[in-house]
Amino acid sequence: MKFSQLSETLAPSEILKIGNRVKQALAGGESLYNYTIGDFDPKIFPIPGVLEEAIIGAYREHFTNYPLAEGNFDLRKSIREYISIFQDLHYDESEILVASGGRPLIFALFFSLCDPGDKVIFPVPSWNNNYYTHFVKGTAVVVDTREENRFMPTAEEIAPHLPGATLLTLCSPQNPAGTLFRKEELWQICELVVQENARRGADEKKLYVLYDQLYSQLIYGQGTHYNPVEIHSGMRPYTITVDAVSKSFAATGVRLGWCLGPGTVIEKMKVLLTLVGAWAPMPEQKGLAAFLGQPGEVALFLNRFRLSLHLRLEQLYQGIEHLKEEGYPVDAIAPEGAVFLSVKIDLMGQKSTTGVRIESAENLTAFLLREARLAVVPFYAFGSEGNPCWFRLSVGTSKLDEIDRMMDSLRQALDLFPAAMLEHSNEAYGN
Ligand SMILES: Cc1ncc(COP(=O)(O)O)c(C=O)c1O
Structure with a gap:
């Protein structure tokens, strides 16, 4: 070992790895819906x-x-x-x-x-x-x-x-x-x-x-x-x-x-x-x-800040709920706090009409990035092995007027999996 045991054995952050992949795609001129960043865009969310x-x-x-x-x-x-x-x-x-x-x-x-x-x-x-x-x-x-x-x-x-x-x-x-x-x-x-x-x-x-x-x-x-x-x-x-x-x-x-x-x-x-x-x-x-x-200034800032974050989280949540009602294999947990929404995209084991089979959380993350142009962080990056279909969407850099377009893009990507949709509707109706 050339360095200390501590640094030689420190695994690179999964979150940063995913962030770097997104940065590369952006640098290559791709336009993405980037919901990976656990930070704020100061132009949208300046400090008080x-x-x-x-x-x-x-x-x-x-x-x-x-x-x-x-x-x-x-x-x-x-x-x-x-x-x-x-x-x-x-x-x-x-x-x-x-x-x-x-x-x-x-x-x-x-x-x-x-x-x-x-x-x-x-x-x-x-x-x-x-x-x-x-x-x-x-x-x-x-x-x-x-x-x-x-x-x-x-x-x-x-x-x-x-x-x-x-x-x-x-x-x-x-x-x-x-x-x-x-x-x-x-x-x-x-x-x-x-x-x-x-x-x-x-x-x-x-x-x-x-x-x-x-x-x-x-x-x-x-x-x-x-x-x-x-x-x-x-x-x-x-x-x-x-x-x-x-x-x-x-x-x-x-x-x-x-x-x-x-x-x-x-x-x-x-x-x-x-x-x-x-x-x-x-x-x-x-x-x-x-x-x-x-304290008056603190309360004023917090009330406005919470409102704009909640608007974004709620719009995302409603978008996913709509897709779910239409029979798409997705789910979400109603936003309670922080700047994150948990979203489930249940395509594990499914094969797309273009011949792509989703076999792991990594496959699913890459598929979302490629087909929906949606960048999200999978739960496995937070140490969770047992929930390969769950993702974190962060709204710290999200623009309100972009959310509907992102949902359309996700819908189009999900349309590549008609069999998953059928399975999901059967489950929903207890078939
Ligand atoms: C749950 C949690 N704790 C601590 C931190 C670190 O906060 P700070 O940037 O103030 O060091 C973060 C940052 O993302 C976080 O999400």
């Missing part, structure tokens, strides 16, 4: 104007030196107020740690808690848990989620794995599924964690929950976002919540995240991150402190 102005203002006032290792006090104070007003979460400044986005915080948490061989439990499909587990040489315990549970893990599925585990990672709203924990579902998981910790001796490592709520402000319809600490009084010592401006404020490139947790864990993470130097830049910290200090 007040935040932008405040960041520029901070540069003009020469806030360009090192920030505090744990995040500037004024920023942690405004995060404290923001989470109290908008999320009913109550943490003081010493329980808040700021870094350059959600990723360094997740990284620091894994390294602060896990030793080689420690059990890390995570559901699939999910985002990047396999990589962080690999970093710490942990033992990955993968929980396969199911379509009927909207691809959210259940207490029943998690329970057998908890003895001896160090970390359980949960995410809601979920990337890739775009779905949320219901209160009762999350409570049941919390109760298991509390019971497991009660069984452990004083000198044993506790079981912690990494609660990734990067999409916490992007909730649609009648849905509600819940945090373990808010709904289960026993969860506070074991929950580390990670959040950021990246998704909720369309600010992926601003690089600002925070986590909330017990002071003891936060302190360990701080020491680690200080050496990595993953501070959020000083002017961004000043800008965000000013923006979060204006």
Whole structure:
């Protein structure tokens, strides 16, 4: 091995591989409906104007030196107020740690808690848990989620794995599924964690929950976002919540995240991150402190932002529902949160009129790209092997007036599989 065992064995990201294929097609002059990107087009979804102005203002006032290792006090104070007003979460400044986005915080948490061989439990499909587990040489315990549970893990599925585990990672709203924990579902998981910790001796490592709520402000319809600490009084010592401006404020490139947790864990993470130097830049910290200090502006931005994302997700969802009603072999889960729609294109094992047989999720992804000019991320890129017909469609770069054309293009591609349509209608009518 020429390099460290860690980097020699780090598998390339499936999501990036697919993204690169799409980039190549675009560079070759092909026109595509690109729903792969877990990012925002700033021309469609700019960051809040007040935040932008405040960041520029901070540069003009020469806030360009090192920030505090744990995040500037004024920023942690405004995060404290923001989470109290908008999320009913109550943490003081010493329980808040700021870094350059959600990723360094997740990284620091894994390294602060896990030793080689420690059990890390995570559901699939999910985002990047396999990589962080690999970093710490942990033992990955993968929980396969199911379509009927909207691809959210259940207490029943998690329970057998908890003895001896160090970390359980949960995410809601979920990337890739775009779905949320219901209160009762999350409570049941919390109760298991509390019971497991009660069984452990004083000198044993506790079981912690990494609660990734990067999409916490992007909730649609009648849905509600819940945090373990808010709904289960026993969860506070074991929950580390990670959040950021990246998704909720369309600010992926601003690089600002925070986590909330017990002071003891936060302190360990701080020491680690200080050496990595993953501070959020000083002017961004000043800008965000000013923006979060204006709850009226925050609410105004969020209401508009949610509305435009929901419009797109709903239009996509209705488009798929229409195709389904017409007998096409497709399905979707009603959008609940984040910027994603889960869509099923059930062509596995089918042969097209042009002689193409779909035998794997890779075949299906390539077929959609070639025939429908539709670029999407298959669930296998999120570690899920058992759902080869499911895809994530992301609306962060989608134009409203394009969705109908994309649906027509998908319909034409599906028309190449008349036998699949017949099978699907027979199933629908119980034949
Ligand atoms: C669920 C989830 N958590 C964390 C992150 C990382 O966020 P950040 O860009 O703030 O590092 C992402 C980014 O796509 C995500 O989808």
